[in-house]
Amino acid sequence: MNNNYQVLARKYRPHTFKELVGQVHTVKTLINALDANSLHHGFLFTGTRGVGKTTIARIFAKSINCESGVSSIPCGKCSTCIEIDSGQSVDLIELDAASHTGVDNMRDILENAQYMPTKNRYKIYLIDEVHMLSKSSFNALLKTLEEPPEHIKFLLATTDPGKLPITVLSRCLQFNLQKLTDKEILGQLKYIMKAESLDYEEDALSQIASFGEGSMRDALSLLDQSISYGKGSVLVKDIKAMLGLVSHDDIIELATHLFDQEPQKVIKFIRKLSHRGDNLTNALHDLSSLFHTISIAKTISSDTIDKRITKLSSQISNQDLQIFYQMSINGTKDMPLAPSEQIGLEMTLLRMLAFRSDSAPVN
Numbered sequence: 001m002n003n004n005y006q007v008l009a010r011k012y013r014p015h016t017f018k019e020l021v022g023q024v025h026t027v028k029t030l031i032n033a034l035d036a037n038s039l040h041h042g043f044l045f046t047g048t049r050g051v052g053k054t055t056i057a058r059i060f061a062k063s064i065n066c067e068s069g070v071s072s073i074p075c076g077k078c079s080t081c082i083e084i085d086s087g088q089s090v091d092l093i094e095l096d097a098a099s100h101t102g103v104d105n106m107r108d109i110l111e112n113a114q115y116m117p118t119k120n121r122y123k124i125y126l127i128d129e130v131h132m133l134s135k136s137s138f139n140a141l142l143k144t145l146e147e148p149p150e151h152i153k154f155l156l157a158t159t160d161p162g163k164l165p166i167t168v169l170s171r172c173l174q175f176n177l178q179k180l181t182d183k184e185i186l187g188q189l190k191y192i193m194k195a196e197s198l199d200y201e202e203d204a205l206s207q208i209a210s211f212g213e214g215s216m217r218d219a220l221s222l223l224d225q226s227i228s229y230g231k232g233s234v235l236v237k238d239i240k241a242m243l244g245l246v247s248h249d250d251i252i253e254l255a256t257h258l259f260d261q262e263p264q265k266v267i268k269f270i271r272k273l274s275h276r277g278d279n280l281t282n283a284l285h286d287l288s289s290l291f292h293t294i295s296i297a298k299t300i301s302s303d304t305i306d307k308r309i310t311k312l313s314s315q316i317s318n319q320d321l322q323i324f325y326q327m328s329i330n331g332t333k334d335m336p337l338a339p340s341e342q343i344g345l346e347m348t349l350l351r352m353l354a355f356r357s358d359s360a361p362v363n
Contacts, residue, residue: 031072047177050215131163179214244279280341
């Protein structure tokens with residue numbers, strides 16, 4: 001076993017704004033502020049997990065404390081940049097609000113804010129999941145935020161800005177980080193696989209990007225797992241086996257039985273998937289995506305659309321398609337409550353058949 005192995009999310013964490021994937025508007029604003037040396041004392045980064053909140057905050061910290069001067073391009077080579085990258089900077093105080101909720105903790109930390117930085121230009125407080133601070137802790141933080149010393153910068157990150165007091169929000173520049181697109185995540189996955197000289201199939205990486213659901217960190221964790229499972233390669237067959245995915249052809253066949261109103265074949269097919277060990281919750285999720293694709297095919301004519309999709313679109317009315325889609329979404333939510341995945345999927349599809357209208361398909 002390689003004791004020096006680094007998980008991909010850490011090994012390929014961006015160290016400059018140029019290396020960041022996505023978040024174009026936020027990065028542009030920060031770069032302009034840094035290059036003009038026009039810096040606010042408080043910054044709030046919001047967004048779901050794995051979209052780059054703390055990564056951007058650390059790059060920003062390097063940018064304002066780099067020994068070569070304040071700029072959007074930290075050198076990455078001076079002792080300050082190296083210390084921040086390795087998490088050893090004495091003037092970058094990183095806190096996880098989840099474990100520092102007490103007011104005494106926050107007061108002790110902020111009492112030191114009045115003192116000048118030990119060696120850098122600024123003393124920086126990076127508080128992650130800041131929404132988890134107690135009300136008293138927020139009051140202590142607010143006191144320092146209202147009249148911060150010139151040498152202090154606050155970088156706050158949260159996945160739930162709705163829980164922050166308006167008094168804190170009003171004293172920070174707020175940046176709402178978007179979920180990354182599948183295309184953005186896929187590009188980074190391909191870059192990493194090439195950098196690691198590992199074999200891959202692009203369709204396999206596309207599935208991983210999709211399962212990341214907008215989070216680069218989640219996608220990279222799944223890529224790590226996939227590389228281990230495939231002994232250095234990432235292939236579609238391995239991803240399918242590892243995650244219990246149902247093939248696109250199987251989803252098409254299931255939809256065909258459904259649209260042909262063949263309940264016995266629907267049940268038989270679901271039991272085949274279950275016996276094979278496929279993930280039936282994912283199957284219902286993929287069926288929802290197929291309903292969306294069929295709906296688009298009924299709306300927009302294109303020569304590039306799969307002929308099987310075109311055929312399915314002619315077998316169902318827009319009204320029934322909307323009902324099927326809504327039922328599949330609700331069925332996915334209900335899956336954890338069902339006695340089993342198989343029962344949950346069977347009941348969802350039988351419900352679709354029960355509520356299908358008798359009207360002819362509308363093309």
